[in-house]
Every structure is written in structure tokens, then in C-alpha cells.
Amino acid sequence: EIVLTQSPGTLSLSPGERATLSCRASQSISSTYLAWYQQKPGRAPRLLIYGASNRATGIPDRFSGSGSGTDFTLSISRLDPEDFAVYYCQQYADSPRAFGQGTRLEIK
Amino acid sequence: EVQLVESGGGLVQPGGSLRLSCAASGFIFTSFAMTWVRQAPGKGLEWVSSISGTGASTYYADSVKGRFTISRDNSRDTLYLQMNSLRAEDTAVYFCAKALVVVVSATDYWGQGTQVTVSS
Numbered sequence: 001e002i003v004l005t006q007s008p009g010t011l012s013l014s015p016g017e018r019a020t021l022s023c024r025a026s027q028s029i030s031s032t033y034l035a036w037y038q039q040k041p042g043r044a045p046r047l048l049i050y051g052a053s054n055r056a057t058g059i060p061d062r063f064s065g066s067g068s069g070t071d072f073t074l075s076i077s078r079l080d081p082e083d084f085a086v087y088y089c090q091q092y093a094d095s096p097r098a099f100g101q102g103t104r105l106e107i108k
Numbered sequence: 109e110v111q112l113v114e115s116g117g118g119l120v121q122p123g124g125s126l127r128l129s130c131a132a133s134g135f136i137f138t139s140f141a142m143t144w145v146r147q148a149p150g151k152g153l154e155w156v157s158s159i160s161g162t163g164a165s166t167y168y169a170d171s172v173k174g175r176f177t178i179s180r181d182n183s184r185d186t187l188y189l190q191m192n193s194l195r196a197e198d199t200a201v202y203f204c205a206k207a208l209v210v211v212v213s214a215t216d217y218w219g220q221g222t223q224v225t226v227s228s
Contacts (some may be wrong), residue, residue, distance in 0.1 A: 035214035037153070044203055044218035045145075045153060054215055088153050092213055095167045097143070099153040 002027055002091050006100035019076040021103045023089035028069045033093035036065055036074045038104075040085045041101040048087075049074065081107070109196060110134040110217045111203050114176065117222030124194050124226070128215050130187040130204030130219055137185040138162065141207035143215050146200035146224075156202070161210035172198075194226045 003026040013019055023034070033053035034080040037045040049065035052072055062077040076083055084107050089100040130142070130193040151171040157178040158167045166178050177190040187204050202222050205215035 009159070033213075041154070044205075044220060046218075047214055047216045050208060050214035050216075056214075086152075090153075090214070096169045097155045097158060097167070097212065099145075099155060102152045 001096060002029060002094060002098060002099055003098035004089055004091055006087075006089060006103045008103060009101075010104045010106060012106050013079055014108045015079050015081050017085075019079055019083070019105060021074040021076075021087055021105070023067075023072040023100050025070045025072070025091060029089070029091050029093040031068045031072075033091055034065075034067070034072050035090045035092065037088045037090065037099075038083075038085050039088065045088065066087050076105075079105075110206065112206060112217060112219035114202065114204050114219045114222040117202065117224045119225045119227065120194055121228050122195060122226055125190070125192045126224060127195065128191065128202055128204075128222060128224070130189075132185045132187065132206065137180075138182040139210055141210060141212045142178075142180060142187045143205045143207060144187075145168065145203045145205060145215075145218075146198075147148040147203070147221075148197075148200040148201050154200070158207075159187070160212065165208065165212075167212060182186040182222075191224070194224075196226050198224060200224060 007022045021093045034052040036049040039045040111133045112133045175193045204219045206211045206217040213214040
């Protein structure tokens with residue numbers, strides 16, 4: 001079973017700053033099978049990145065994904081006030097298609 | 109426009125059963141895998157189950173294996189989750205989500221969720 005560990009648990013930044021979120025897998029996975037989601041309170045998650053680095057439809061280019069093997073990163077180049085939310089990574093290489101525990105991005 | 113509308117949630121006693129439905133529209137339903145994800149109050153996302161576009165392949169989290177059954181009716185564009193032997197720890201908002209492709213993958217559209225509460 002592949003376990004995903006996200007860090008940090010909470011990230012406090014100001015609008016305009018750059019955010020870097022980490023997702024580490026317990027074993028190597030193909031980058032084809034790693035996604036990132038954003039969730040705001042009371043809302044369904046929204047797909048940001050799939051295949052580790054491909055932006056989903058309608059996602060601004062300030063969001064980017066990278067990584068391979070066991071280490072993956074979601075970067076947000078210039079934080080907009082609407083970007084403050086919880087972010088989850090997910091692997092879909094194998095069952096269970098587990099999510100990480102999430103990183104809360106809060107306004108400093 | 110892609111729409112996913114869940115229904116069937118509610119309050120049920122421990123050991124009881126519920127069947128969730130997810131009505132899909134705006135895309136060719138049979139061409140995409142579907143997934144159920146749940147979120148307990150104040151907690152993170154938990155993948156529950158997925159099914160391929162044809163329905164031939166199904167996958168379950170260990171926490172629900174043997175108690176939950178995922179299925180789909182491609183003639184009705186509807187996804188189901190039959191939940192038996194419910195426990196307090198199954199209390200959560202249940203989301204259905206559409207995959208990017210016919211096999212299980214990342215999910216690009218989500219429903220609004222339906223609340224399931226297991227309590228006596």
C-alpha cells in the first residue's frame with residue numbers, strides 16, 4: 001500500500017508570495033499517477049494537476065506541479081487571496097488510490 | 109455542462125444500510141471511470157471506491173471492502189454505492205467524481221456531496 005505524506009501541515013504566507021507544497025510517497029510511483037486537488041470550506045475538491053505536472057482545464061498558470069519517484073511538489077508562483085485553501089495530493093497508480101493528509105495554506 | 113448530483117444520504121443506525129446514487133449528465137457516461145470519495149467532519153479526503161467505465165473493474169478501500177458495493181447503470185447514467193453494515197466511522201460527506209478517462213485516474217468533476225450519518 002502506497003502512503004502519501006504531505007508537508008508542511010500548515011503553511012502561512014502572504015498574498016503575492018510563492019508557495020511550495022510537498023508530497024512524499026512511501027514507494028516510487030510513476031509521475032503519470034499523481035494528482036493535486038484544492039478544497040475550500042464546504043466545497044467539493046477541485047482538480048489542479050494530474051500526471052504530476054499537467055494543469056487541469058481552467059487552472060491558472062501560477063499553479064505548477066513537478067517531481068518523480070517518491071517526491072512531488074505543487075508550486076503556486078504568486079499567491080492570490082483565492083488560493084488560501086487545503087491542498088491534497090493523490091496517487092492513482094495502485095489501490096488504494098489514497099490521498100495525502102492535506103496541507104492547509106493560510107493567510108499570514 | 110458536466111453535472112453530478114448525489115442523493116440517498118441520511119441518518120441510519122449502526123448495522124443499517126443505505127444506497128447512494130449519483131446522477132450524471134453532460135458527458136458520455138460509459139466513457140469514464142467513476143469514484144466515490146468521503147470526508148468525515150473536520151477530516152481529510154478518503155478514497156472509498158472506483159469503477160471503470162464498463163463496470164468490469166471495481167476497487168475498494170480496505171475500510172469498506174466486503175461492506176460496500178460500487179456499481180453503475182450506463183443506460184441510466186447513474187453511479188451507485190450500496191453501503192451495508194454501516195458503522196459510526198462511516199459518517200461523512202460522500203462525493204462522487206468523474207475520472208479523466210475510462211480507467212481509474214484523477215477526477216476532474218465532483219458532485220456537491222451527500223451527508224451520511226451513522227448513529228443510534
